[in-house]
Amino acid sequence: MTDRIVEPPVLACIPAAIPAVRRNRHFRLGQELFTRRAVERRDLDEGYEFRFSRNQFEDVAHFVADECRCCPFLAFDLSIAPDSGPLWLRITGPAGTRALLDTELLSANECGCKPGSPRDPTVTVGWAAAGAVVTSVGVCAACCLLPAALIALGVGSSLVGTLDSLTPYRGWFVAVTGLLLGYGFRSVYGRGARNRPRRSTTAALWLATALALSGIVYGLLEPHLSGHSLPPRPHLSSAQHVPPVPIPR
Secondary structure: OOOOOOOOOOOOOOHHHOOHHHHHHHHHHHHHHHHHHOOEEEEEOOEEEEEEOHHHHHHHHHHHHHHHHHOOOOEEEEEEOOOOOOEEEEEEOOOOHHHHHHHHOOOOOOOOOOOOOOOOHHHHHHHHHHHHHHHHHHHHHHOOHHHHHHHHOOOOHHHHHHHHOOHHHHHHHHHHHHHHHHHHHHHHHOOOOOOOOOHHHHHHHHHHHHHHHHHHHHHHHHHHHHHHHOOOOOOOOOOOOOOOOOOOO
C-alpha cells in the first residue's frame, strides 16, 4: 500500500465567482465590516475571530455568502450568543490564511488575491453626473433661461448681465453636457453595464438632462417669445418732418 500525497489547498481567490452586480458592493462591505463595524478582533492560529453587534447579522451573512464563492478554502463559523448577546464570526483556513486575511480584509485593497485592482467605476460615473449638473446649469445660463428666471425673481441686473456674457459659449456648454450625460447613461443603462450606481448618481443624471433640455428649448423659443412680448418701437420715416420749435426772443 502506497501512501497518498495530499497537496495543501491553494490559497487563491476567485473574484469572478461573485456575480458582477454584487462584486464591488461585496468588497466595500468587507472593508466596512472588518475595519469599522467590528467591535473586537481576536487572533487565531490561522485566522481571526470578529465580534459584531447583533444588528449587523444581515450584512455579515451577505458577506459570508459571497466570500464562500470568492475564497472556497476558507472556513466560516457564525454564531449568536443568547439573551441579546453579540455576533461572532470566525474565519479560518490552511497555513497562510491569516496573512491573506491581513491583505484582503484589513487593508485598502479590494481583494488580497488581486492587488492593484481598478478603481470602482461607479465613482467615475458619480463625478460625470456631478459635472453634467454643473454644465447643464451653464446651458441654462448661456441659453437665457437662467437670466430670465432671475429677472422674474427681481434679481439685480449686474448678475443677469454677467450670465448674459456666457451666451457665446452656449455651444461648448451643450457639447460638454452631452458628452458627460452620454458617458453617464451608457455606464448606468448601457449594454454590459456591471455596476449599480447610487440613487443620487442616477438622480443627478436625470436632473442634468432636464436642465439641459429646458435651456436648449428656451434658447430656441426665446426669440419668438421676446418678439411677441416687447412692444414695437416707434419709427420715423424719411418723409415725415418734425417742425422746428420756435425760440422766443
